[in-house]
Amino acid sequence: MKKRILAYGRLNDDQLAQLGHDFEVLNFPGLASADDPAFRSALPDAHGLIGASLAITPQLLDEAPHLEAIATISVGYDNYPVDALTRRGILLCNTPDVLTETTADTGFLLIMAAARRAVELAEWVKRGDWQAGIGPERFGSDVHGKTLGMIGFGRIGAAVARRGALGFGMRVLYSNASPKPELEAELGAEHHEMDALLSESDFICVTVPLNADTEHLIGEREFALMKPSAIFVNISRGKVVNEAALIEALEMGRIRAAGLDVFEQEPLSPESPLPHMTNVVALPHIGSATHETRTAMAQRAVDNLILALRGERPISLVNDAAWRSV
Ligand code: 8YV
Secondary structure, three states, rough: OOEEEEEEEOOOOOHHHHHHHEEEEEOOOOOOOOOOHHHHHHHHHOEEEOOOOOOHHHHHHHHOOOEEEEOOOOOOOOOOOOOHHHHHHOOOOOOOOOOOHHHHEEEEEEEHHHOOOOHHHHHHHOOHHHHHHHOEEEHOOOOOOOOEEEEOOOHHEEEEEEEEHHHHHOOEEEEOOOOOOOHHHHHHEEOOOOHHHHHHHOOEEEOOOOOOOOOOOHHHHHHHHHOOEEEEOOOHHHHHHHHHHHHHHHHHOOOOEEEOOOOOOOOOOOOOOOOOOEEEEEEOOOOOOOHHHHHHHHHHHOOOOOOHOOOOEEEEEEEEEHHHHH
């Protein structure tokens, strides 16, 4: 009997056919919640899951006694109970590398758009307000030659920094659990304690993964340390930032502007003031959302899952301990 896969991400026909070659695939396109009754009733016979964004709880795992592997179509895996998966020997695979450059592009898009007030001023053009002219009260901030502070200096952080240092002549500071001598040599990046980074940077860009150590890493105290001219960009996870403190910092002019691709609650609550603030550029979590990259991410997830269900080591494995226990 073929092993059964539940697919709930965006997979194209070729990718579904590739999975279907050796496995039985139940496809749940557009599945928004793991509470969906059809999905739920398929769990007891599932060997593999492939998809993105669903919150997979330990309770849900209890309903899937045959589960061997999950392939998430994302690099982030904060919506999975990694310890519970590892205890059960279930492999969790993600999609690093293939989205690095696209997500870094989004980071730089937000840096540029927030600095040059691109969205606010594009609205003027739409309204036909061109004649009002641009005076100093609508001028933006330069990006080139400024100081870029990276909070988190993994693959995506380094790729944002590379754009800043090599393309825009920026000085790069970074705060990260471990120093990165190779990036210091390549980009002239300087390892800083976070407080010093916050007070010295013109642009602060967050790329840390969300976990117990990084939840609300940036709050009132951290915004108070930033320059009043600082521009804050988040392309990691909304929960890394205390959003109430961010809103207050923006409203009180403690920082100049923000570019945000991620929010504490997604989809963003209609009550949130953030998208209505003129000094905020808000995007709907599109860090990796290009044709090319989403196709590559889905393909990586398919390849990961096929390998895992064949008993071979997947390309990108989050929980190595689960592999060793298989
Ligand atoms: C995902 C992301 O596409 O990879 C991640 O961690 O945040 C995005 O690139 C998103 O999670 C939906 O899959």
